[in-house]
Amino acid sequence: xxxxxxxxKNLAKRMDLQYFKQSHPLRRWRLxxxxxxxxxxxxxxxxQRANSQKIYSSGPLSAAHSVLGRQCNVCHVTRLGxxxxxxxxxACSQCHNAPAHHADKVTFITSCGSCHIExxxxxxxxxTDDSSCTQCHSNLLxxxxxxxxxxxxxxxxxxxxxxxxxxxGGRDPGQIKLNHYAHLRPxxxxxxxxxxxxxxxxxxxxxxxxxxxxxxPGSAPNPxxxxxxxxxxxxxxxxxxxxxxxxxxxxxxxxxxxxxxxxNRFDQAAPHDKPEVVQQFLVQKYSEYFASHPRALSExxxxxxxxxxxxxxxxxxxxLMIPHNRQDWIDQQVMLAxxxxxDKGCKLCHIMIQGRGALPTVxxxxxxxxxxxxxxxxxDAHGLLTCPACHDRTPESRETADILLPGISSCRNCHxxxxxxxxxxxxxxxxxxAYHDWTKEQPTKGTFTIPQLRATASP
Amino acid sequence: xRIDQTHRLWFIATMAGLVVAAAIYVPYSRTAPQAASGxxxxxLIYGSLASVCMLFAxxxxxRKQVPVWRIGRAQTWMRAHLWxxxxxxxxxxxHSGFHFGVGLTRAxxxxxVIVFVSGIVGAMLQHFMPxxxxxxxPLETIYEQIGRVRSQLVAEAQTVIDEVSAALAGNVSQATxxxxxxxxxxxxxxxxxxASGLQVDEGASVQLQEFFRRQMQPYIAQRGSKGMQxxxxxxxxxxxxxxxxxxxxxxxxxxxxxxxxxxEKRELDQQTYYHRILxxxxxxxxxxxYALLLLGTVHAVMALRY
Numbered sequence: 190x191x192x193x194x195x196x197x198k199n200l201a202k203r204m205d206l207q208y209f210k211q212s213h214p215l216r217r218w219r220l221x222x223x224x225x226x227x228x229x230x231x232x233x234x235x236x237q238r239a240n241s242q243k244i245y246s247s248g249p250l251s252a253a254h255s256v257l258g259r260q261c262n263v264c265h266v267t268r269l270g271x272x273x274x275x276x277x278x279x280a281c282s283q284c285h286n287a288p289a290h291h292a293d294k295v296t297f298i299t300s301c302g303s304c305h306i307e308x309x310x311x312x313x314x315x316x317t318d319d320s321s322c323t324q325c326h327s328n329l330l331x332x333x334x335x336x337x338x339x340x341x342x343x344x345x346x347x348x349x350x351x352x353x354x355x356x357x358g359g360r361d362p363g364q365i366k367l368n369h370y371a372h373l374r375p376x377x378x379x380x381x382x383x384x385x386x387x388x389x390x391x392x393x394x395x396x397x398x399x400x401x402x403x404x405x406p407g408s409a410p411n412p413x414x415x416x417x418x419x420x421x422x423x424x425x426x427x428x429x430x431x432x433x434x435x436x437x438x439x440x441x442x443x444x445x446x447x448x449x450x451x452x453n454r455f456d457q458a459a460p461h462d463k464p465e466v467v468q469q470f471l472v473q474k475y476s477e478y479f480a481s482h483p484r485a486l487s488e489x490x491x492x493x494x495x496x497x498x499x500x501x502x503x504x505x506x507x508x509l510m511i512p513h514n515r516q517d518w519i520d521q522q523v524m525l526a527x528x529x530x531x532d533k534g535c536k537l538c539h540i541m542i543q544g545r546g547a548l549p550t551v552x553x554x555x556x557x558x559x560x561x562x563x564x565x566x567x568x569d570a571h572g573l574l575t576c577p578a579c580h581d582r583t584p585e586s587r588e589t590a591d592i593l594l595p596g597i598s599s600c601r602n603c604h605x606x607x608x609x610x611x612x613x614x615x616x617x618x619x620x621x622x623a624y625h626d627w628t629k630e631q632p633t634k635g636t637f638t639i640p641q642l643r644a645t646a647s648p
Numbered sequence: 649x650r651i652d653q654t655h656r657l658w659f660i661a662t663m664a665g666l667v668v669a670a671a672i673y674v675p676y677s678r679t680a681p682q683a684a685s686g687x688x689x690x691x692l693i694y695g696s697l698a699s700v701c702m703l704f705a706x707x708x709x710x711r712k713q714v715p716v717w718r719i720g721r722a723q724t725w726m727r728a729h730l731w732x733x734x735x736x737x738x739x740x741x742x743h744s745g746f747h748f749g750v751g752l753t754r755a756x757x758x759x760x761v762i763v764f765v766s767g768i769v770g771a772m773l774q775h776f777m778p779x780x781x782x783x784x785x786p787l788e789t790i791y792e793q794i795g796r797v798r799s800q801l802v803a804e805a806q807t808v809i810d811e812v813s814a815a816l817a818g819n820v821s822q823a824t825x826x827x828x829x830x831x832x833x834x835x836x837x838x839x840x841x842x843a844s845g846l847q848v849d850e851g852a853s854v855q856l857q858e859f860f861r862r863q864m865q866p867y868i869a870q871r872g873s874k875g876m877q878x879x880x881x882x883x884x885x886x887x888x889x890x891x892x893x894x895x896x897x898x899x900x901x902x903x904x905x906x907x908x909x910x911x912e913k914r915e916l917d918q919q920t921y922y923h924r925i926l927x928x929x930x931x932x933x934x935x936x937x938y939a940l941l942l943l944g945t946v947h948a949v950m951a952l953r954y
Contacts, residue, residue, distance in 0.1 A: 193804060193808065193905040193908065193909070195787075200789070203789070203793065203796065203797055203800050204789075204790060204793055204796075205793065205796055208790060208792045208793050208796075209792065211792065213792050215923075215924070215927055215928075215931075218931055219930055219931055219934055219935075222931055222934070222935040223934050223935045223938050225935065226935035226936060226938065226939045227935065227938040227939045227942045229939075230755070230759075230939035230942060230943055231942060231943075233755070234752065234755075234943060234946060237751065237752075243750070243751055244751040244752045245751060245752060245950055246749070246750045246751045246752075246753075247685070247686065247687070247747075247749045247750070247753055248747055248749045248750055248753070249750055306683050306685075308749070308750075309683065309747070318683060320678070320679050320680060323679075
């Protein structure tokens with residue numbers, strides 16, 4: 190019986206030499222799938238394209254623009270039946286009035302889309318990248334040549350100038366004699382006993398609902414409602430960012446109303462107003478007193494004044510004349526009250542300028558409303574910090590001229606260009622600076638109907 | 649195709665290109681006013697380079713359709729396909745700024761991922777599967793000829809069975825008168841029932857035919873081995889051992905032939921399995937590549953037009 194022998198020749202004889210021409214399951218599958226998959230892909234594209242132009246979208250819209258997701262034409266303006274991938278500024282200005290800053294000074298105005306990146310989801314639209322700013326500010330050129338601001342600003346970490354107020358030669362322009370050190374001392378004499386003042390007793394971002402915390406009811410005038418004056422009627426206001434202005438009636442009167450008391454015969458203190466108004470008030474008060482006290486002429490000449498301390502003016506050493514009639518008496522009383530108020534009470538805080546007239550003038554307080562004129566800072570957003578954490582020189586400051594603004598190095602403790610990725614607060618330009626000059630913002634008028642926006646009807 | 653020393657130049661060139669592309673991308677992505685995206689000039693350059701790489705990689709299919717064309721060696725084309733296809737993926741990521749986007753761009757990115765990953769899987773499989781096949785399947789044949797070989801194995805087995813049956817029948821027919829008488833007188837010996845050698849031969853022939861008809865032929869003839877006892881090598885060995893007990897020793901070589909045929913069938917099944925693994929990824933890679941090229945062309949036209 191012959192054995193089965195596997196030789197190369199035998200094996201070769203097994204083969205059909207035309208095998209490669211025959212169809213094979215794997216090849217057949219490959220062929221059909223190679224036809225089917227691209228066909229399905231093309232069909233999917235055709236169906237998507239028939240429904241909307243969203244198929245061309247390069248990414249998700251920001252939340253603010255997501256309502257426009259079905260109508261690409263709203264921004265990608267149709268020209269001759271075709272939409273454009275590049276969105277013109279005209280399309281943006283249909284809804285947004287956002288004036289460029291220094292439009293009259295810079296050498297070119299960048300387009301909206303070059304800074305506000307759409308189709309990247311929400312975070313990117315408003316939070317513009319630093320490169321949007323540094324494309325100009327890394328070497329700032331203006332039409333007039335020299336820039337008003339630093340020529341080279343590349344990043345917050347390394348190439349950003351110190352804040353303007355803190356540069357050499359800067360001083361607080363305020364004319365109010367305020368000693369922070371004295372006010373923050375422990376056991377400060379308050380109207381109802383010793384108090385320990387805190388920064389927020391005077392510096393607040395929201396209006397006070399009640400009087401100053403340490404004042405006694407009725408001892409000081411009621412606080413005034415304070416508008417922040419920063420245009421909170423505008424959409425882009427940051428009304429809780431800034432400290433409210435310091436007003437005598439709100440922040441000072443609780444303790445310092447006694448400094449405006451001029452005569453112990455009257456409970457009412459002199460008004461915190463211009464010298465002319467104070468003078469008028471005094472004349473009125475003493476006239477009323479004389480009318481109700483016919484024996485006033487025979488009373489002791491100079492009443493003891495409420496405020497202690499030496500009065501240094503020349504008038505203080507002049508012996509008083511005995512009044513002979515009503516007018517003399519009123520003049521003498523008003524003169525004494527003037528001396529007490531203008532030479533002592535007012536001078537405690539104000540700079541009094543003695544001019545040629547009978548009454549001095551009060552130097553304008555000139556307390557800066559904002560220190561950062563070209564940047565935004567939100568005290569509200571930094572509420573987790575103690576005030577001296579940044580304003581570290583404040584507790585020891587004795588002079589009004591001291592600038593107590595924290596320097597850029599203080600900000601850099603927390604803020605870095607890298608931002609949240611590096612476990613630090615963002616140091617991007619847009620954290621503090623706004624490109625648009627919102628003071629020039631104009632109201633816009635809507636131009637779309639709901640069906641036009643939602644693609645529920647033909648526009 | 650194995651990635652070996654012969655790929656060194658391609659590897660170096662590809663890595664150099666990738667390093668240059670990455671070195672350009674890092675400052676570009678940090679300074680681009682619009683952030684890194686396909687719409688910027690740099691992004692368009694990345695996209696164009698990646699498109700060229702993908703198109704060239706796709707041309708391998710056309711090159712294979714016409715193997716007689718003398719446009720470079722097949723190995724060179726394959727290397728180009730491998731390395732240019734690989735580098736196109738990071739280039740597209742640079743093009744898109746590592747964003748997948750939505751709509752068409754997202755579909756394209758996922759197609760690219762599918763093509764890239766299936767290609768990597770394919771390259772890895774081609775690295776070790778052929779060697780594994782050679783080691784484990786000594787009787788490997790041309791994959792497309794497996795069906796034909798199976799039918800030949802059935803014929804060979806049938807021939808062996810016929811020869812064995814004929815031999816067994818010959819033993820009975822050629823028995824001497826004395827042998828037949830001995831066989832006839834056989835029945836009981838000392839109270840023990842015995843069978844004669846002639847009776848054994850007739851039964852063995854029937855059992856062999858039955859074994860072939862019910863077990864061996866279906867196993868060899870059918871594609872795969874689902875539900876077949878002979879597919880298990882141990883079980884197969886015990887079955888053939890039983891056959892050897894039935895048959896006289898002079899026919900054992902024939903049983904060995906039958907066992908070898910079954911072993912060859914097992915290897916053919918194993919080869920089929922390995923082949924599907926080795927080439928199955930192409931069922932994903934090639935169709936996805938065509939879809940990618942088609943939609944990529946649409947994307948390029950739309951991007952350049954608008």
